[in-house]
Amino acid sequence: MVDNIDLKILALLKENSRMQWKDIGQLIHMTGQSVGNRIRRLEDMGIIEQYTIATNKAKLGMPITAFITIFLESSNHLAFRTFYEKEESITEVHRISGEGCFLLTAHFTSNEALDDLLAELLKHGNYRVNISIGKLKS
Incomplete structure (x- = not known):
């Protein structure tokens, strides 16, 4: 079972996954x-599945973030x-309930790169795209 101490450890690791055990x-x-x-x-x-880093996609040359809902036309998942x-x-990639089959998060260098991906997605089904205006919370 997970107790309050475990939750404190998880919170500290979430802030800095490289934190030394002695410092925690x-x-x-x-x-x-x-x-x-x-x-x-x-x-x-x-409970701890992996240790990772978060990167700023815009500063890495991918300023366009799109959330794409996929409506598969076939059962060929x-x-x-x-x-x-x-x-x-x-x-x-998330399998979702409600409207659509999957929800994708994708990052692009340009609108043209987004358009290229959308053209490929049409081979699998229809889609709906929402573009991020700005990230407010991680």
Whole structure:
């Protein structure tokens, strides 16, 4: 079971996943070894799935963020899966309920690059696109 100490550790790791165990321990009044044991347990339980970094896509030359709802025309989800797994501009894929089948998050260098992806998506079904005006919270 997860307790309040585990939640504090998770909050600190969310802010800085490179934080040293001893530094976390100082903040929550535990030894670094105890923190490490808790972190390993959280990993074993599947609560901590990965350690990663967040990047600013606009500063990396991809100022256009699009949220694309896909309406598949066929039941060939395997072909669509093959497509999105190899497509580098697509950073997230969610299977959704309600209107549509999948929700994609994608980042582009230009409107032309977005248009190229949309042309490829038409091979799998229809879509609806929403363009991000600005990111307010991560």
